Amino acid sequence: MESKLTFPKKPYRTHGGVHVPHRKNTASAQSVYMPVPKSVTISMSQHIGAPCKPTVKVGDTVAVGQVIGNNDAYVSAPIHSSVSGIVKKIDKITAADGSKVDAITIESDGEMRMYEGIKPPVINDLSDLLKATRESGLVGLGGAGFPTHVKLNIPIDKNVDTLIINLAECEPYITADHREVIENSWNIMSGIYTLKDILKLKRVIIGIEDNKPDAIKVLKTIADHEIDKYDEVRVLPLKASYPYGAEKVLIKACTNRVVPMGKLPADAGCLVMNVASIAFLSYYLKSGIPLVKRRITVDGDAIAEPKNVIVPIGTSVKDIIDFCGGYKQEPKKLILGGPMMGSSVSDDSLFIAKQNNAILAFSEKEAKLMEPSACIHCGKCVDACPMCLMPTSICKAVNAKDVDAMMKANIMNCMECGCCAYVCPANRHLVNNIRLGKQIINNEKKRLMPLKEGK
Amino acid sequence: MENKMYVSSSPHFRSNSSTAKIMLDVIIALVPASIASVIFFGFRALMLIGVCVASCVLSEYVARKIMKRDTTIGDLSAVVTGLLLALNLPVSINPLIAVFGCVVAIIVVKQMFGGLGMNFVNPALAARIVLLVSFPNAMMTWTDAFSKDIDAVASATPLVAQSGTYSYTQLLLGAHGGSLGETCAIALVLGGVYLVIKKVISPVIPCVYIVSAGLMALIVGQDPLYQILSGGLLLGAIFMATDYVTCPITKWGKVVYAVGCGVLTILLRTYSNMPEGASFSILLMNILTPLIEMATTPKPFGAVKKAKGDKK
Numbered sequence: 077m078e079s080k081l082t083f084p085k086k087p088y089r090t091h092g093g094v095h096v097p098h099r100k101n102t103a104s105a106q107s108v109y110m111p112v113p114k115s116v117t118i119s120m121s122q123h124i125g126a127p128c129k130p131t132v133k134v135g136d137t138v139a140v141g142q143v144i145g146n147n148d149a150y151v152s153a154p155i156h157s158s159v160s161g162i163v164k165k166i167d168k169i170t171a172a173d174g175s176k177v178d179a180i181t182i183e184s185d186g187e188m189r190m191y192e193g194i195k196p197p198v199i200n201d202l203s204d205l206l207k208a209t210r211e212s213g214l215v216g217l218g219g220a221g222f223p224t225h226v227k228l229n230i231p232i233d234k235n236v237d238t239l240i241i242n243l244a245e246c247e248p249y250i251t252a253d254h255r256e257v258i259e260n261s262w263n264i265m266s267g268i269y270t271l272k273d274i275l276k277l278k279r280v281i282i283g284i285e286d287n288k289p290d291a292i293k294v295l296k297t298i299a300d301h302e303i304d305k306y307d308e309v310r311v312l313p314l315k316a317s318y319p320y321g322a323e324k325v326l327i328k329a330c331t332n333r334v335v336p337m338g339k340l341p342a343d344a345g346c347l348v349m350n351v352a353s354i355a356f357l358s359y360y361l362k363s364g365i366p367l368v369k370r371r372i373t374v375d376g377d378a379i380a381e382p383k384n385v386i387v388p389i390g391t392s393v394k395d396i397i398d399f400c401g402g403y404k405q406e407p408k409k410l411i412l413g414g415p416m417m418g419s420s421v422s423d424d425s426l427f428i429a430k431q432n433n434a435i436l437a438f439s440e441k442e443a444k445l446m447e448p449s450a451c452i453h454c455g456k457c458v459d460a461c462p463m464c465l466m467p468t469s470i471c472k473a474v475n476a477k478d479v480d481a482m483m484k485a486n487i488m489n490c491m492e493c494g495c496c497a498y499v500c501p502a503n504r505h506l507v508n509n510i511r512l513g514k515q516i517i518n519n520e521k522k523r524l525m526p527l528k529e530g531k
Numbered sequence: 532m533e534n535k536m537y538v539s540s541s542p543h544f545r546s547n548s549s550t551a552k553i554m555l556d557v558i559i560a561l562v563p564a565s566i567a568s569v570i571f572f573g574f575r576a577l578m579l580i581g582v583c584v585a586s587c588v589l590s591e592y593v594a595r596k597i598m599k600r601d602t603t604i605g606d607l608s609a610v611v612t613g614l615l616l617a618l619n620l621p622v623s624i625n626p627l628i629a630v631f632g633c634v635v636a637i638i639v640v641k642q643m644f645g646g647l648g649m650n651f652v653n654p655a656l657a658a659r660i661v662l663l664v665s666f667p668n669a670m671m672t673w674t675d676a677f678s679k680d681i682d683a684v685a686s687a688t689p690l691v692a693q694s695g696t697y698s699y700t701q702l703l704l705g706a707h708g709g710s711l712g713e714t715c716a717i718a719l720v721l722g723g724v725y726l727v728i729k730k731v732i733s734p735v736i737p738c739v740y741i742v743s744a745g746l747m748a749l750i751v752g753q754d755p756l757y758q759i760l761s762g763g764l765l766l767g768a769i770f771m772a773t774d775y776v777t778c779p780i781t782k783w784g785k786v787v788y789a790v791g792c793g794v795l796t797i798l799l800r801t802y803s804n805m806p807e808g809a810s811f812s813i814l815l816m817n818i819l820t821p822l823i824e825m826a827t828t829p830k831p832f833g834a835v836k837k838a839k840g841d842k843k
Contacts (some may be wrong), residue, residue: 091832096544248544324833337833408537415543422538436543443537449606450648452550455780463832468780486831494542501548502648508540 081237081279083310090325092462093317094495096248096416098287100377103251107259107371110399112184116159116390118144119167120178121431123215124222125151130180136163139191139237140150141366153213153223157182158368158388160189172412172419172426179427182390196364196397205274212360213367213430218242218253218321218350219245219413221431224357225365227347228275236340239277240330241268243284243291243351244314244321247414249375253351255369255384260355265298267358268309277347280309281330285316318416319493323348325462337489352433368429374400378407387428394424409443411436416494426458441460446503457496457506463489467496467506474513479520482513490514550647553775554607556731560722561614561770567705569716572622576711579629580617586630587613590637598642608647612636615655615770617811618712619763620662623674628666632658653774656810661726663810673708680696689761691805702760713766723769732773735782736789741769743793751801764796767809777817784820784827791816 077375121127128145132138138157145155157180165181197208211254241264245253257264268280282299284292295311297303312330314320324335326348333344343350358369368389375382380401387396395409397403411418412432428435457467465486473481490510497506570575591609595602603609616632622799636658641650663670673688688709689697697707705715712719745755745766751818758764772778779788792812799808816823 094546105829124776139642311746333639334833337831339833409539409543410536410679411543415541417541418543419541420536420538420543422536438543443543445537445539446545450603450646452553452608452775454549454553454775455778460827462831465831466780466828469828486834489831489833492541494544498542498547499548501550501553503545503549505540507542520765 077173083279083281083307084312084330084332087283087312087314087329090320090328090462090497091464092460093319093325094460094498095316096246096318097499098316099248100251100287101249102373102375102382102384103254103288104290105383107386108383109257110387110391110396112159112188113388113391113395115164115183116388117179117181117392117426117427118155118158118390119169119171119429120145120155121171121175122155122221122389122431123153123222123295125149125153125226127151127177128155130166130178132166132180134163136159136168137161138182139189139370140161142191142424144182145178151223151226153210153215154366156213156366156368156389157191158390159184160183160382169225169427172421172429172432190365194364194366196362197360199270199274199361202274202465205270208361209357211366212357214353214356214360214438215367215430216350217352217356217370217431217433219417219431219433221429223372224349224353227349228271230275230342230347231270231446234345236275236342236345237278238331238346239268239271239280239342240326240346240348241280241351241354242321242323242326243282244286244290244319244326246285246316246321247320247405247416247418249436250373250414252371252373252384252433254288256352256355257288259296260359261294263355263358264351267354268299268363270361271347271354274307275347278308282309282311282351283314283320283326283330284311284328285320286313287316290471311483316319318495318498319462319491319511322462322491322493324491337486369426370398370430370432372432373427373434374518375434376407376411376437376438377442378403378405378437378439384467389430392424393421393426393428396428396435397424397437403437404441407437408440409436409438411438415475416498417492448504449502451502451504453463454501456499456501460495460499462493462495463491470513471504471506471509474509474516477516479517482517487513487517488520535805547668550606550608553731554611555609556726556729557770558607558614560725560731561611561618561712563718563721564618564715565614565713565765567718568622570709571706571714572674576622578618579622579624579626579711580614582626582805583617583620583629583633584610584613586633587616587637590634591642594638594642595646600646603647606647609637612641614835615712616658617791618766619629619655619710620800621670621673621710623672624666624669628662632662635661643722643772644829648776651820652814653771653777656771656814656817657689660814674696675708676706688806689757690800698779699756702723702757709761710763710766713763716760716765717764719788723765726769732769733785735785736778736792737768739786739789740772740796741765743790744768744796745793747797749792751797753797753801758797758800762807763809767796767813768792771809772813772816774809777820779820779824779827781824781827781829782824783829787823787827788816791819 126149161184214224281407470485587609636654640654640657748755748758795812796808
């Protein structure tokens with residue numbers, strides 16, 4: 077049991093993946109704080125799990141960091157006001173995925189007054205940490221939005237020994253995590269040591285793509301084995317390839333462990349944390365200020381001044397783009413997140429949520445939709461799939477609406493990373509088709525559920 | 532906002548490859564072999580290539596029009612079929628027979644099964660076999676390279692003449708009788724290397740095909756190098772067996788398929804009445820492709836019960 081875990085000298089082999097253009101235009105510029113917006117609209121559903129219920133009324137005065145939405149459900153995280161001001165409206169808004177969710181609109185008084193109740197939490201043991209994490213409102217900042225306190229509450233039988241810091245940032249354009257390292261490296265390190273001590277982890281691997289040499293240098297000066305006498309934290313540069321940031325791929329590359337299908341990283345003895353999440357956690361433990369702002373990359377060929385911006389949660393996309401000099405060309409596609417997995421939205425009247433890490437606006441040239449042509453059976457999608465699936469076979473099953481064939485082709489193992497559609501010479505909408513197939517399966521399950529219960 | 536946005540499913544990026552670009556690469560890779568054929572067999576070779584390409588493209592256009600579907604000649608796949616079929620014909624063949632072959636390739640083998648991507652055998656190959664069975668004399672009258680008169684009777688191809696008739700140098704350069712494109716080994720390999728460098732094909736199928744044919748030749752007591760360099764083996768291994776539509780897409784499927792092609796080629800050459808085995812062996816393996824794919828479906832990532840990784 078006491079044997080020391082080894083560190084890989086170079087990343088372990090992973091299957092597939094594609095080389096996407098990096099376009100990290102904003103990597104070398106200091107992030108800027110956006111001025112306080114006139115109003116923010118904060119969604120009550122910014123995480124995976126139960127949406128929050130508003131805890132304030134129209135007309136209430138709120139301060140920065142005050143809880144305005146909460147839910148007693150375990151898989152949920154409280155939502156805090158990101159500005160000080162008056163609650164103007166509690167209403168339904170359309171979220172990025174098209175669903176209708178509750179949201180609270182707060183008119184800012186411009187003072188950014190802190191809530192009196194804010195004080196650093198006292199952490200003695202794991203349960204204190206979990207409670208504090210929940211109160212901080214932290215969810216996975218890499219994009220998934222899974223409540224962090226649930227992730228950190230590892231079942232005892234799982235024997236998790238390795239913490240992997242996800243710094244791959246393999247999506248084109250996005251540099252928010254990169255800037256986090258450059259501007260906030262000590263918070264990252266203290267967060268790593270706090271988690272390592274409290275969760276009693278034996279090693280920490282920082283997985284970072286080699287297209288961020290300055291970030292690797294910074295991390296190596298504060299984290300590598302020459303400084304750390306216990307040799308428990310190391311930086312592992314990965315050769316830039318999409319999708320190293322995918323949890324299961326990163327675990328394989330860093331530890332050679334394979335997360336079984338349908339299981340979680342804990343089943344492979346690993347805990348994977350996004351770098352912004354860990355930096356925030358350590359900041360919260362010191363200051364007690366909950367998650368009310370985040371760093372966002374604003375880029376794309378339609379944006380006048382691409383940059384990283386630190387914005388209050390709930391700021392409208394339009395305000396942020398205006399702050400970045402507005403559009404320099406007519407925007408034809410607007411994406412929340414990266415170009416490989418982000419979701420395209422129909423207009424810029426949406427509001428930033430906790431898990432958004434980028435806003436990209438593209439002109440006609442970049443946004444143009446390609447007409448799909450016949451599949452020529454070239455097999456490039458099979459070579460590219462990091463999950464070792466056969467996207468063509470899945471799509472054939474989906475087109476035939478054949479649920480059995482879809483399940484047999486392991487459609488549910490697809491993480492929708494987009495590698496297959498990226499390489500497809502016939503421009504086939506493979507990911508779109510696979511999503512459709514998953515929807516068909518879910519509908520089928522719902523249809524069969526009452527029948528099974530009836531028996 | 533007035534401006535209408537595109538809303539689509541991710542990914543929002545696409546690599547810049549396209550079907551037409553891939554087909555263009557195949558055409559470029561066939562250029563050395565085509566030039567060699569014109570050098571050896573004169574301008575009649577160029578005329579045949581022109582006739583085949585034109586009639587394939589025209590057949591595709593007409594077939595799509597009649598079926599009221601979108602025109603697909605822009606993807607250049609019909610050009611590739613025409614070029615491949617031409618390179619598989621003897622120079623003395625009547626152009627009308629060549630046109631008939633093109634119509635069979637495009638209309639019967641390709642479009643009747645649903646067009647590009649749906650045909651279960653390689654169109655050029657199937658057409659060649661149809662011609663071979665329908666016009667055996669015309670298809671097996673070989674003119675010697677550099678011969679002025681195409682009707683001057685025919686030399687035997689290196690395959691018909693037994694091992695040793697031609698030197699390896701002659702076989703490499705290709706100055707001997709045979710189909711237009713199959714004679715010059717150097718030109719074919721050059722094209723193959725181009726395709727591998729451009730990542731159009733993986734080297735697995737040609738390499739495994741050639742190696743397994745060589746080994747099989749040893750087993751049945753033939754000269755392996757002579758077998759590999761003569762007849763349609765190289766043309767088949769590099770350009771016919773690697774046809775995307777009709778070869779397996781799984782990694783191990785490709786290996787199984789190529790071994791089957793290599794072994795069958797030599798067996799047919801040695802024990803059947805036909806001197807040539809490459810076309811029939813590839814055709815047979817084309818038909819087996821769906822089965823091979825089913826048997827070699829890769830294990831999905833994470834399908835293992837126990838994580839293999841380092842000690843826990």
